[in-house]
Amino acid sequence: MGLLINGTWHDQWYDTKTHEGEFVRNESQFRHWITTDGSSDFPAEADRYHLYVSLACPWAHRTLVMRALKGLQNIITVDIVHPLMLENGWSFKKDSVANADSQLSANYLYQIYTHEDPDYSGRVTVPVLWDKKQQRIVNNESADIIRMLNSAFDNLGATKGDYYPLALHSQIDELNSWIYDTVNNGVYKAGFATTQAAYDGAVSALFKSLDNLNERLSTQRYLLGDQMSEADIRLFTTLIRFDPVYVSHFKCDLKRIADYPALSGYLRDIYQTAGIAETVEFDHIKQHYYCSHTMINPTGIIPVGPAYYLNAPHGRASL
Ligand SMILES: N[C@@H](CCC(=O)N[C@@H](CS)C(=O)NCC(=O)O)C(=O)O
Incomplete structure (x- = not known):
């Protein structure tokens, strides 16, 4: 675990001291946009763009779900990093699923960042969305990347479906904002807190939001009614990791998703949507969290549970 400072790698844990024990996530720095009208340096083209992902990471997982839903597997290529993020950060060491870097033959992901900016400072x-033609980073923010995948390739053979429809922009943005703060990032704020007060605050906001979401989803199939949207994709990648990882590793243990009837049915419903189960790799998820965060789990022992019932009927089609 570390970061680049003026292009040099430093192995160091998150600094929570400057924020009274709170984990504060930094803004992503590469924010270029793929466009269909030639208004950026990154025109939409088939087989030009590439994703670097970890199957463990909920933010990267969003991009794989959107890529699957939009049928972009033949339009956007992918490299999968090794699940362990240790003293050199994410690496391209192969395992049964992770592969070598197909673009620059790098050993570590930080070399992709320094290729783009030799003086880069940050995490x-x-x-990472990569332009194979110009050998450049387009964007390293999952929220932006899923927006691009949602629409930029629609004239190049993408599957139909709009997960950010114009009429729902403000409702989706509003949901994303509090779900990001209290749930997607909330689990990290709980898990990486280094004071009791910071942990207490994060956990209480997290479970208040989960209670609200469970209530909301008890009368409607998806967050905004009967149509799956970007907001559901963003929530899904946190919920799927919740019981196997966040409950114990990040101490989010007031309840499990399995204890929430609507949320657990909703989780199964999305998991069973065509193409999505294939994006879920529990082995990488568990290995990554339990074995990379050595200050939280120094023994690196991976808990055996829980039992999963993700293929059980969800009963939500009639909502
Ligand atoms: N805001 C970013 C966050 C991405 C992020 O933090 N990814 C984690 C993996 S789950 C990571 O690579 N962390 C490495 C680090 O913080 O050093 C996004 O949504 O794309």
Whole structure:
């Protein structure tokens, strides 16, 4: 775990001291946009763009779900990093699923960042959207990347479906904002807190939001009614990791998703949507969290549970 400072890698844990024990996530720095009208340096083209992902990471997972839903598997290529993020950060060491870097033959993801900016200072995160033609980073913010995948390739053979429809922009943005703060990032704020007060605050906001979401989803199939949207994709990648990882590793243990009837049915419903189960790799998810965060789990022991019932009927089609 570390970061780049003026292009040099430093192995160091998150600094929570400057924020009274709170984990504060940094803004992603590469924010270029793929366009269909030639208004950026990154025109939409088939087989030009590439994703660097970790199957463990909920932010990167969003991009794989959107890529699957939009049928972009033949339009956007992918490299999967090794699940362990250790002293050199994310690496391209192969395992049964992770592969070598197909673009620059790098050993570590930070080399992709320094290729783009030799003086880069900041964290080296997945996902990264890469332009194979110019050998440049387009964007390293999952929220932006899923928006691009949602529409930029629609004239190049993408599957139909709009997960950010114009009429729902403000409702989706509003949901994303509090779900990001209290749930997607909330679990990290709980898990990486280094004071009791910071942890207490994060956990209480997290479960208040989960209670609200469970209530909302008890009368409607998806967050905004009967149509799956970007907001559901963003929530899904946190919920799927919740019981196996966040409950114990990040101490989010007031309840499990399995204890929420609507949320657990909703989780199964999305999991069973065509193409999505294939994006879920529990082995990488568990290995990554339990074995990379050595200050939280120094023994690196991976808990055996829980049992999963993700293929059980969800009963939500009639909502
Ligand atoms: N805001 C970013 C966050 C991405 C992120 O933090 N990814 C984690 C993996 S779950 C990471 O790569 N962390 C490495 C680090 O912080 O050093 C996004 O949504 O794309």
